[in-house]
Amino acid sequence: MKRNTYIYQAFERFWHWSQAALILFLMLTGFEMHGNYQLLGFEAAVLWHNLASIALIVLIIFAIFWHFVTGEWRQYIPTTRFIKAQAAYYLTGIFKGAPHPTHKTVYTKFNPLQRLIYLGLKTVIFPAQIITGLIYLSFLYPSDIIQVESHGTIAIIHTFVAFLFIAFVIAHIYLTTTGETPLTSIKAMITGWESVDVDPEQFQKEHSVQAVKDSSAGYYRLNIDGIIEDVNDAWLKMYRTDQAEHYLGKPVSITRCPTEQAQLQNIINQVFKGNSVSGLKVTRLCFDGSKGEHVLTANPIFDGDSIVGMEGFIIDLSNPNQPS
Amino acid sequence: MNLFKNQSTARFWSVLGLFAALLLPWILGYYYIQHIRLNNKAKEVTLIREPSQKKQGPDHSQYSLLQQDFETPEQVTEACLYCHNTTAQEVMQTSHWTWSREYVTDNGDTIQLGKKNILNNFCIGIQSNEPRCTSCHIGYGWKDDGFDFSQERKIDCLVCHDQTDTYKKFPSGAGYPVTEKKTSAGEAFLPPDYRYIAQNIGSPRIENCGACHFVGGGGNNVKHGDIASELKDVTRDVDVHMADDGAGMSCVDCHRTEEHAISGSLYSIASQDTNRIGCSGCHSANPHPNEILNLHSARVDCQTCHIPEYAKVSATKMSWDWSTAGKLNPDSSMVVKKDTMGNIIYHSMKGDFTWAKNVEPEYRWFNGIADHYVLGDPVNPNETLNMNPLQGSYADKRSKIIPVKVHRANIIYDVQNEYLINPHLFGKDSTAFWTHFDWQKAAKAGAEATGLAYSGEYGFIASEMTWPINHMVAPREQSLTCIECHDSNGRLSELTDFYLIGRDRHAMLDRIGIGIILLSLIGVTIHSIIRILSKSNRAQTK
Ligand code: HEM
Numbered sequence: 116m117k118r119n120t121y122i123y124q125a126f127e128r129f130w131h132w133s134q135a136a137l138i139l140f141l142m143l144t145g146f147e148m149h150g151n152y153q154l155l156g157f158e159a160a161v162l163w164h165n166l167a168s169i170a171l172i173v174l175i176i177f178a179i180f181w182h183f184v185t186g187e188w189r190q191y192i193p194t195t196r197f198i199k200a201q202a203a204y205y206l207t208g209i210f211k212g213a214p215h216p217t218h219k220t221v222y223t224k225f226n227p228l229q230r231l232i233y234l235g236l237k238t239v240i241f242p243a244q245i246i247t248g249l250i251y252l253s254f255l256y257p258s259d260i261i262q263v264e265s266h267g268t269i270a271i272i273h274t275f276v277a278f279l280f281i282a283f284v285i286a287h288i289y290l291t292t293t294g295e296t297p298l299t300s301i302k303a304m305i306t307g308w309e310s311v312d313v314d315p316e317q318f319q320k321e322h323s324v325q326a327v328k329d330s331s332a333g334y335y336r337l338n339i340d341g342i343i344e345d346v347n348d349a350w351l352k353m354y355r356t357d358q359a360e361h362y363l364g365k366p367v368s369i370t371r372c373p374t375e376q377a378q379l380q381n382i383i384n385q386v387f388k389g390n391s392v393s394g395l396k397v398t399r400l401c402f403d404g405s406k407g408e409h410v411l412t413a414n415p416i417f418d419g420d421s422i423v424g425m426e427g428f429i430i431d432l433s434n435p436n437q438p439s
Numbered sequence: 440m441n442l443f444k445n446q447s448t449a450r451f452w453s454v455l456g457l458f459a460a461l462l463l464p465w466i467l468g469y470y471y472i473q474h475i476r477l478n479n480k481a482k483e484v485t486l487i488r489e490p491s492q493k494k495q496g497p498d499h500s501q502y503s504l505l506q507q508d509f510e511t512p513e514q515v516t517e518a519c520l521y522c523h524n525t526t527a528q529e530v531m532q533t534s535h536w537t538w539s540r541e542y543v544t545d546n547g548d549t550i551q552l553g554k555k556n557i558l559n560n561f562c563i564g565i566q567s568n569e570p571r572c573t574s575c576h577i578g579y580g581w582k583d584d585g586f587d588f589s590q591e592r593k594i595d596c597l598v599c600h601d602q603t604d605t606y607k608k609f610p611s612g613a614g615y616p617v618t619e620k621k622t623s624a625g626e627a628f629l630p631p632d633y634r635y636i637a638q639n640i641g642s643p644r645i646e647n648c649g650a651c652h653f654v655g656g657g658g659n660n661v662k663h664g665d666i667a668s669e670l671k672d673v674t675r676d677v678d679v680h681m682a683d684d685g686a687g688m689s690c691v692d693c694h695r696t697e698e699h700a701i702s703g704s705l706y707s708i709a710s711q712d713t714n715r716i717g718c719s720g721c722h723s724a725n726p727h728p729n730e731i732l733n734l735h736s737a738r739v740d741c742q743t744c745h746i747p748e749y750a751k752v753s754a755t756k757m758s759w760d761w762s763t764a765g766k767l768n769p770d771s772s773m774v775v776k777k778d779t780m781g782n783i784i785y786h787s788m789k790g791d792f793t794w795a796k797n798v799e800p801e802y803r804w805f806n807g808i809a810d811h812y813v814l815g816d817p818v819n820p821n822e823t824l825n826m827n828p829l830q831g832s833y834a835d836k837r838s839k840i841i842p843v844k845v846h847r848a849n850i851i852y853d854v855q856n857e858y859l860i861n862p863h864l865f866g867k868d869s870t871a872f873w874t875h876f877d878w879q880k881a882a883k884a885g886a887e888a889t890g891l892a893y894s895g896e897y898g899f900i901a902s903e904m905t906w907p908i909n910h911m912v913a914p915r916e917q918s919l920t921c922i923e924c925h926d927s928n929g930r931l932s933e934l935t936d937f938y939l940i941g942r943d944r945h946a947m948l949d950r951i952g953i954g955i956i957l958l959s960l961i962g963v964t965i966h967s968i969i970r971i972l973s974k975s976n977r978a979q980t981k
Contacts, residue, residue, distance in 0.1 A: 125453065132461050150927055150941045157921035157941065161731060162476050166468055205966075210973035255734060267938030271945040278952025282959040289963040306454055 116315045122221050123307040124185070130178045131304055137171045138280060145277050168248050175241065190224055191234045198227040209293060218312040229290075232283075240279055247273040333409070336416070336426040341367045341383060344424065353409060353431050356402040372400045386413050386425045396432065407433040476729065486721045500638035509633035512579055512616060513592045518637065520591060527591035529699040535577045537588065538565075542710050544813060556889075557708055558812055560826055560848035560902045561656045561759065564861035567888035570613040571865040575651040582613035584888070597631075599647050600640040606631045607650070611865070645671050645681065648690040656756060662707075664755035664798060664844040665746070665910035677751045678911045693720065706907055707827055712807025718742075740839045743802065744919040745912050749844060754782050754794035759848040762899035764790035765876040788864075788873045790849075800842030800908050802931055804831035809905075814889050817857050823847075824859075824902040833937035840934065844906040851882060855894035861885045 123131075144164040147154050155163060182188040200216035205228070208216070217226045225233060247269050254266040294300040295310070303309035327334050333350030337343055343362045351357055354370070362369070371379050375398055382392055391414040399407050413427035499505055504522070509515050520527050530536050539553030554572075558564045565572040566584065573581035578593045580586065587593070595614060597606045608616055610623045617628045653659055653668045660667035670678055675685040680693070693716055694703045703716040718741040725733040735744075749755070766774055766787055773787035782794040808830045818824050831838030852859045863884035864872045872881035878897055886893035924931045925941030932942065 125457065128457055129460050132457070133464070136461065136465070148925070148940055149944065150925070153922070157925055158729070159472065161921070162472050162729075163468075166472065170464065170468070210969050212974070212977050255731065257734075257737070265938065267943070270938055270940060270943075271948055274944065275948045275952055278949075278955060282955045285956065285959045285963055289967065292967075305457070306450055308450070 116313055116318065117310045118313045118318060119308055120221060120311045120313065121307050122219075122224060122309050122311055123304055125307065126177075126181055127187070128304060128307055130174060130181070133174055134171065134178070137167050137174065138284070140167050141171065142277060142281060142284075145274075149274060149277075165252065168245075168252075172245060172249075175245070191230055191237065193231050193234055194227050196227065198231070201226050201228045205293070219309075220312050220314075232286075236283060240276060240283065244273065244276045244280070247276065330428070333429040333431070334426070335429070336424060337367050337383075338424045339387070339422065343367055345426075350429065353407060353429065354399065354401050355405065355407075361402055370399055372398075372406070375400075382411075382413055383425065386415050387422055389415055389422065391415070392427075399429075407431065409433070485723060485726070487719075487723050488721045496641060499640055502638075505634070505637045507634065509637065512595065512597065512631075512633065515633050515637050516579075516592050516594050516596055519596045520594075526699065527594055530577070530594050531588070531591070533700050534704075535699075535701070536594070538576065540709065540711070542811065542813075545810070550813070552710070552811060552813060553708055556814060558814065558826065558859055558861060559707060560846060560850050560904045561662060561756075562864065563850060563859075564814075564885075564889070566861055567863040567885050568865040571611045573614050574608045574610050574612055575655075576614045579614045597633075597636055597640070598650060599643045601636050601647060602639050602641040602644065603636050604646055605629075606636050643689075643691055645689045648694075660750060660753045661756045662846070663906060663910075665749040665908045667750070667753050667755075669752035670910070673752065675914050676917075679914055680912055681910075695720075706805075706809040706829060707904060708811075710809045710811055715807060736839075738833075738839055740805075740841045742842050742907075742909055742912070743840050746800065746842055746908050746910075747913055747917055747919055747923075748797045748799055749842075749908050749911050750796050750798050751911055752796075754780060754796040755798065755844065756792055757795045757798070757844075757846065758793045759789070759846070760791040760899075761851060762790060762849045764788060764872075765878070767876065787876065798844065799930065801845050802840050802934055803829050803843050803905060804833060804835070804838040804934065804936075805829045805841045805907070806831040806835050806838040812859065814861065815858055815891060818852055818859060818900055820852070820854070820857065820898065820900050824900055826902055826904040829905055829907075833934075840931070842908040844908055846904045846906065848902050848904070849899040850902050851878065851897050852900045853882070853886070853891075853894050854896040854898040856892060858891065859900070860891070860893065860897065861889045863888060 141164060144155065144160040144167065146152070147160040148157065148164065154160070197217050204213065204216050207213075215226070217223070219226070250269045251266055251273060254269070291300040292298075294303075299309065328347055330347065331349050333353050334345070334347040335343065335350055336345040343365055346359060346362055348357075351359060351362070354362070356362075367383070368376060368379065378397065382395070385392055391412070393412040394410055395413075396408060396410050399409060401407055409429040409431050411427055411429045413425055415422045416424040416426055502522075504518050507518075509518070534540055534553060537553065538555040539551040541549050542552035543549050554565060556564070556566065562568070562572070569584070569586075570582045573586075577595045577598055578586070579595055580593055595608070598608060606616065607628055608614055609621060609628050616631050618630055620630070621628050649666075649668055649671060652663075652666055653670070655662035655666075670681045673682045675682045679685040680688045691701075694701050695716075696702065700714075702714055704714050722741070724736070727733050763785070764787065766785075768774055774785060775783060775787070776785040778784050778794065780794070780796075783792060784794070785791050810828045810830065812824065812826045829841075829843070850859065851862050860882045862872055862878070862881040863870055864881065867874060868884075869875070870877075870880040870884035872878065875881075879895070882897045883893045883895075919930070922941070923929055925939065927942050929942055931939060
């Protein structure tokens with residue numbers, strides 16, 4: 116089951132696109148210094164490369180922090196499960212229109228191949244480039260702490276890894292086109308939303324909770340002592356308040372004027388015996404002392420065999436809302 | 440409906456926010472580089488020390504001692520020394536007088552070496568040719584190896600202190616001016632009016648230094664390439680320091696002098712890292728707004744970028760082939776050929792020359808110490824002989840890259856003994872080459888004069904001599920840009936003992952890297968072609 120889901124957080128998207136831009140830019144300026152073409156001019160290329168490299172390092176520090184705080188680093192734990200199936204998919208299945216062998220969910224954003232490649236990128240390629248780059252910088256800006264005698268080897272490694280970066284970018288951009296449609300993945304990385312697989316049961320649960328919260332029918336729940344434990348916003352609105360504290364933890368009797376108390380007690384008795392009530396029209400006592408009419412439903416809450424409370428919905432009758 | 444609309448506007452704003460967050464750092468970075476780093480070029484030169492102010496000396500025309508009719512230049516010197524009674528001692532310490540300095544040879548001996556006895560690859564050596572060469576000595580009468588260096592009255596004060604431009608030493612007069620009118624190479628020389636000159640002396644001007652230093656090698660700009668008579672009157676384009684529309688400086692503003700010891704030394708003859716002048720005498724150590732340029736100065740001398748070319752007005756001699764000298768016309772007159780600019784390119788007395796103007800320097804590592812070819816040192820005829828190898832390398836931390844002029848010449852050597860010969864060139868005697876054009880006689884006489892044996896067989900060996908370039912500093916706009924060195928065909932393509940970004944690469948790894956990129960491009964292309972084809976296939980079969 117697929118649902119439109121918010122899978123890339125704002126920071127994650129900012130990080131991804133900034134990093135992409137910085138790397139492309141570092142390539143452009145780096146290979147200009149390497150002598151492959153003239154674009155910005157050597158002096159500007161050096162200044163830009165040095166500035167962009169510091170920016171990239173700062174960005175990556177933030178990104179590492181984010182990965183650990185959000186636990187997203189787990190996305191990169193390598194797995195051998197389905198790795199063959201995934202490889203087979205890219206080699207043959209994709210041509211036959213076969214379905215993706217693994218499912219993208221909020222918890223597994225990357226397929227096993229992606230995991231492996233991103234992990235390698237993050238643990239080998241990036242560190243290699245950053246470390247050689249920093250050694251290079253410390254050669255340019257000599258200090259007493261780090262003294263680099265000669266930078267030939269460092270520069271050669273730095274250049275070679277830069278080539279690997281280009282290869283990665285080519286493959287990476289191509290693989291983004293293997294989603295649902297060629298642009299699906301890119302769009303997702305821009306907006307954060309993508310239609311991904313969800314667990315139907317889980318979805319059902321989360322959805323019901325949301326439905327109650329958002330419903331324009333009032334919802335309430337009492338415990339076995341007749342104390343109000345929960346109400347939703349629509350319920351509070353019908354009682355003309357927006358502060359739940361006025362009712363939560365209070366006996367349910369405060370929702371009726373003295374003349375209606377007997378009827379209320381009657382309903383509670385019925386429900387605690389195990390019966391359900393529905394369609395009953397009653398008059399409520401609102402928070403500001405005014406009165407209103409609604410129909411209610413009430414049914415018992417079970418904990419195993421024993422009844423522990425009562426809940427239900429109320430629908431307002433006093434000022435019906437016309438659809439606009 | 441309402442809900443849906445809200446959600447899409449929310450998304451729109453969030454994506455817009457993302458773009459803003461992505462763009463902002465780039466805009467700031469652009470501003471930083473364009474306006475703070477690149478645009479912030481130095482607008483003015485800041486000096487840590489101003490050029491020296493000329494002192495107004497006493498009016499020498501008031502001194503009765505100078506109001507006499509001097510017969511000889513020595514009498515003038517005696518008059519000078521009458522008041523300046525310690526000056527002769529000062530002058531006699533200087534290499535302007537001794538033409539020699541202490542030099543440590545390869546085997547560790549300290550010897551006296553200087554213009555007096557060193558060889559170069561222009562007119563080779565002084566010994567036996569004195570009267571011609573010593574016309575640039577600050578003395579009178581050094582006509583052979585018997586000159587007495589302790590005679591104070593033989594010091595020539597006027598050549599440096601004349602302010603009238605009327606005092607001239609005769610080119611072959613062993614340091615003396617003429618006593619009657621003579622001409623040399625078409626130029627007239629008159630006996631100086633010593634009374635007038637002595638009453639008008641002053642601190643040395645460009646003209647005084649230039650009288651010898653502009654014409655080293657026997658003509659304007661022949662030797663140095665960066666020191667020539669045009670410096671008396673140039674524009675900033677040629678020399679920002681000496682130009683009238685530049686700093687308007689004269690030689691002694693940088694070559695500061697104490698007790699007649701003039702600072703600065705040239706490594707065509709100097710060897711030790713002492714008494715050097717650098718730009719940092721007046722300029723700060725960090726003159727560039729771009730810190731990376733300042734960092735370059737650890738291994739690159741200022742001159743390297745700031746003197747992009749030398750010999751900007753008159754040409755300088757680049758090569759000299761002595762082996763062709765001596766060809767005469769059928770009527771035994773001398774052959775003289777000139778190029779279109781008027782530079783002599785062949786002369787019977789000297790052989791073939793090449794000249795060049797606006798020359799791009801060559802570059803060397805230099806740590807301040809130079810070796811020298813010393814008379815008697817062995818030579819290898821199969822290799823080019825380096826007459827004054829500048830010491831230094833990338834690995835030697837004290838070394839910096841400097842610009843140099845390299846003068847290449849075929850010069851005479853003793854084939855069997857395998858050492859250079861100081862040929863006897865000048866003189867009216869029976870052996871001088873410039874009179875008789877006979878290398879055998881000239882070699883024998885020259886070898887004897889230097890105390891070396893001559894085997895009887897001479898030949899010519901390729902040599903080069905390195906002249907550091909320090910003058911003709913160009914305006915800032917003309918200094919080298921990065922790419923002139925950071926490039927595979929750049930100016931430093933011969934200094935290969937270190938990795939230079941932009942010039943150097945690991946050819947193999949570069950090829951592998953490009954290979955990997957090509958493979959991934961090919962892979963991606965094939966994959967997408969199959970994808971597209973199989974998709975349309977599937978669409979058809981459906
Ligand atoms: C944060 C990471 C990085 C740092 C600190 C860094 C630093 C440097 C430095 C200091 C240089 C020497 C040039 C100079 O500025 O004078 C350099 C050169 C270079 N960089 Fe980077 N860099 C980084 C990332 C990258 C990336 C991601 C790429 C390409 C994908 C790249 C490609 C190059 C290339 C091709 C050169 C030229 C090497 C040569 O020819 O010697 N760099 N880098």
